[in-house]
Amino acid sequence: MNYKKFFSDELISLKSQGLYRKFRAINRNKTSFPKATERFEGNEREVEVWCSNDYLNLSQHPEVTKTSVQVINELGTGSGGTRNISGTSTYHVDLEQLLADLHRKEAALLFPSAYTANQSTLWTLCKNLEGVEVFSDELNHASLIQGIKNANVECHVFRHNDTEHLEELLKTANANTPKIIVFESLYSMEGLRSPLQKIIELAKRYDALTYLDEVHSVGLYGPEGRGITAEKGLEEDIDIINGTLSKSFGQMGGYVAANSDIIDYIRSFAPGFIFTSSMNPSIAAASITSIKIAMQSEHLRDNIRHNSDRIRSGLRDLEIPFLENDSHIIPIHLYDPRLCKGAANLLIEKHGIYIQPVFHPTVPKGDERFRVTITPRHEASDIDHFLNALDDVWKSMDLKRAEPTQAEKKAVSRIY
Ligand SMILES: Cc1ncc(COP(=O)(O)O)c(C=O)c1O
Structure with missing residues (x-):
């Protein structure tokens, strides 16, 4: 068997579907989180993290x-x-x-x-x-x-x-x-x-x-x-x-x-x-x-609840479709890996907002999304910056504002 060809063909196919993952090298600054430093093309740039699972920032x-x-x-x-x-x-x-x-x-x-x-x-x-x-x-x-x-x-x-x-x-x-x-x-x-x-x-x-x-x-x-x-x-x-x-x-x-x-x-x-x-x-x-x-940190949990609601309310005002829930996880579906990746690139390049696009196999194919999470270190001004940046990207890419139809939702096949 030509093993080399097998692996490289598989990767070519993954790339052609827009599903190839690239990792961003991000150092989350202890003193200024959610600010972080990304090493990018041999240089460094400051970004703001919007997808961390270090939910309470206890790390x-x-x-x-x-x-x-x-x-x-x-x-x-x-x-x-x-x-x-x-x-x-x-x-x-x-x-x-x-x-x-x-x-x-x-x-x-x-x-x-x-x-x-x-x-x-x-x-x-x-x-x-x-x-x-x-x-x-x-x-x-x-x-x-x-x-x-x-x-x-x-x-x-x-x-x-x-x-x-x-x-x-x-x-x-x-x-x-x-x-x-x-x-x-x-x-x-x-x-x-x-x-x-x-x-x-x-x-x-x-x-x-x-x-x-x-x-x-x-x-x-x-x-x-x-x-x-x-x-x-x-x-x-x-x-x-x-x-x-x-x-x-x-x-x-x-x-x-x-x-x-x-x-x-x-x-x-x-x-x-x-x-x-x-x-x-x-x-x-x-x-x-x-x-x-x-x-002992009920105040931190309250802060996350309050700010997650604030983001949801901002998204509703902007008519950016997201999945309604009462949790700290805010899924914004784009239903397409290329759109998701394109929007993520624009967010970081133009606005310094780092949010990782989520693809298959983490979610089913066709169900690509952002998964927004906030921490107690994100301030009101960070939320405003984030929402304005999303609005701008939605405008620039002419992304859908309304909720997906039931038919669109059903089209998403569940692989698990
Ligand atoms: C639902 C669920 N269970 C388990 C895990 C694995 O957790 P860990 O990162 O500790 O391996 C994850 C990771 O994200 C998860 O989302």
């Missing part, structure tokens, strides 16, 4: 960075191994306890990322629960899908947030087999919540385990930022909660929280936990500081 909080540096100075950088072999520091143990408390669960287990946590936990459950049938929301994140797919078990995909469809599928399942319902509390690309209560009722009726990804909700919703499950008072009814340290908490790593037997089982059997080095102790320590700050 740059002075107490968090101080903890990180302190622990590096005390313990060094790397962890020294897997959790089994010299990679468990007091910081890892204390962080797991804090995460368990955060979700009102008996225990928690750290992974290098929420991606690995999802993939490895679901794979382990699916491989070992004999005859298991999985029920998975069609917009579930790739990490959830990979965990299920790799285990090669029976998986029923239910229409996004459609509990009637979920129940239809549950009815067809063998009453005696184990079942897992896999879903998210807040969908990352749409910013829409799931019908938690209803899904829990179905799980109870059909004796299914519930596996919930709270990656985009933890830190931002519920009392002390304990997530949407906590906001609804449903912690006891969700069997396994997955979360990340890399978004609201501004660090890196992921985890699952559940009862102590489930966690001990995953700890003992999940390859993605057992066979990989643990996170650096400084990251675990900084996560502890960060979570404690997040728990």
Whole structure:
């Protein structure tokens, strides 16, 4: 086989569809965020970031960075191994306890990322629960899908947030087999919540385990930022909660929280936990500081809510179509990768606004969009600048102002 030709042909095809991704090298300035410095064609230019998942900006909080540096100075950088072999520091143990408390669960287990946590936990459950049938929301994140797919078990995909469809599928399942319902509390690309209560009722009726990804909700919703499950008072009814340290908490790593037997089982059997080095102790320590700050930061959550509403109101006034929701994620659909890329280029080149176009495979082909997120460091003047820049780009490119028709929305094929 001509391997070189295979890879280069695939890339040519990707480029011809307008789906080739380019990364922008952006250094987010600690003192002046959302300002950042982009290295561009050998030079530097100042940009303003409008797509960060460092939602509360805790990665740059002075107490968090101080903890990180302190622990590096005390313990060094790397962890020294897997959790089994010299990679468990007091910081890892204390962080797991804090995460368990955060979700009102008996225990928690750290992974290098929420991606690995999802993939490895679901794979382990699916491989070992004999005859298991999985029920998975069609917009579930790739990490959830990979965990299920790799285990090669029976998986029923239910229409996004459609509990009637979920129940239809549950009815067809063998009453005696184990079942897992896999879903998210807040969908990352749409910013829409799931019908938690209803899904829990179905799980109870059909004796299914519930596996919930709270990656985009933890830190931002519920009392002390304990997530949407906590906001609804449903912690006891969700069997396994997955979360990340890399978004609201501004660090890196992921985890699952559940009862102590489930966690001990995953700890003992999940390859993605057992066979990989643990996170650096400084990251675990900084996560502890960060979570404690997040728990006390209702004012930051209020700020995000207020400013997200302000952006939505501005978009409505400008008649720039976006997906209505009540979350911190504001999707502006362009339904075309080239338009999306063109608008993103114009925004950065003319206005210094950095917003990454979102393409396949993150979203289905034809459903390309911007995913706007704001942090407490964005000021009112930044919002005005952002809205004016969007307005100008919409004018320059003659982009659609009105909502897409139902037919246009339906034309978007769901690949998951
Ligand atoms: C819904 C969802 N789950 C899991 C992940 C993975 O998180 P991490 O970056 O910690 O691997 C992401 C990443 O964006 C996500 O959007």
